[in-house]
Amino acid sequence: MTIKKLLTLALSVAMLFALASCGSENEGVQAIKDHGVLKIGCKEDVPNFGILDPQTGEHSGMEIDLAHMFAKEIFGDESKVSFQGVTAKTRGPLLDNGDVDMIIATFTITEERKLTYNFSDPYYEDAVGMLVRKDDGINSLADCNGKVIGVAQSATSRDALQAAATKLGVSVTFKEFGTYPEIQAALQAGNVDVFSVDRSILRGYLSNDLTLTEDKFSPQKYGVTTKLSNKTLATYVNDLIKKWNGDGTIAFLVGKYNL
């Protein structure tokens, strides 16, 4: 390839990126009204928060209820929601490229993430926990010297556990996976010794051979996430979460799902 051809190629790639970053953005709730349906990114593998029933194709859980409530506020019709399954890994990019309007998917609020996305006030607080094999004799993080801990990519659990382990003087290594079922498989196959994410999520992966330890690390607050540039929508979402926190709606949902 000649230099000239290479340059042409580089230039077209650059133009592609430039084009991708263009495109006008209709701000706020009006944009959602315009496309006629509220597009929500939700978990499909977390019982009681967001779970997809493969037989009926229906989503259910506390976060799904929240999504329907937003649809009711926006359209006056709670059925105008379309759900898109997300993982800890994919939810950020899906919000960035506009595939979804909001993420309600056990998304932990952190200072660092606030620089990248808008978070509402928290609607739930949870702690990071540990799922282990029953016959392994691991009762807490203190027993984990030299053990391998499986965590989800892009989740906060790795930092939380590393901090706690350093404090205890326990040395652990981490393996990251894309989805929760992959970590469960790795735990059952013995490729990792601990499966660590938020406790409410872990509860969905309990089975005959697996058990949850008593450990609770760095409480995690879940918020509804919107695109950073879309400040009007963020305010709208936050006002509603504030209202539902105040009038007991969210407390009712927490009770409804035994969270």
Added chain:
Amino acid sequence: MSNGPFALWRWEMLWSDKAVIFDGFVTTLLISILALLFALLLGVIFGLLGTSDRKTLRMVNRVYVEFFQNIPLLVQVFFIYNAFPFLGMRWSSFMIGVLGVGIYHGAYVAEVVRAGIHSIPKGQFEAAKAQGFDYLQMMGYIVIPQTIKIILPPLTNQAVNLIKNTSVLATISGLDLMYQADSWASQGRLSYGPAYVVAGVLYFIICFPLASWARWYERRIKSREHIQLSDNAKDELMMMAEDVL
């Protein structure tokens, strides 16, 4: 401050964490080299079986090649990682990289070797046997040296594919280049833009020279064969002339 996926600060952040990406690069390189050696070993053995006179040996070659060529590498890797432990075999992700990817590409190399040996004219085998060469001597002195020349370009393409395919290890937490890039990208502020670009560039840096070399070598062989052919033609002419005399 811009928040786009390719914002300058994301590149600066990646630069300060470059050791992580470099670790992945070294792991990928190491796994690729070992897997390639293993694939070559398997490929030569099974390729030779494929050219055997005995039907059973040819069957062994077919079973190996068809089995590993027709099941996606990702399925094989997941199976080894998640199911082998229940059969009492736990392979580390590094071992899966070397052995798993090696066995998979060994099947492709076997096909290249088999096709290469078949492309050697029958007369060469017959001549070697007529001169009293045994099987190993015939292969070692006569057939393989001619085969290597022919199969080097397709083999190099296999090497390039192998290097790229080691990236499936990212799905089983393989600590390779793609895993490290992906892991880095998904932390905190989600800087997947620069991470994937850099990973792509690093794979390109290993693969492009190999692929270019293969193309160059192929061209050179072709032009040489041209000269050789005319040499042969000259020899033939000479002999014909001697016959006349």
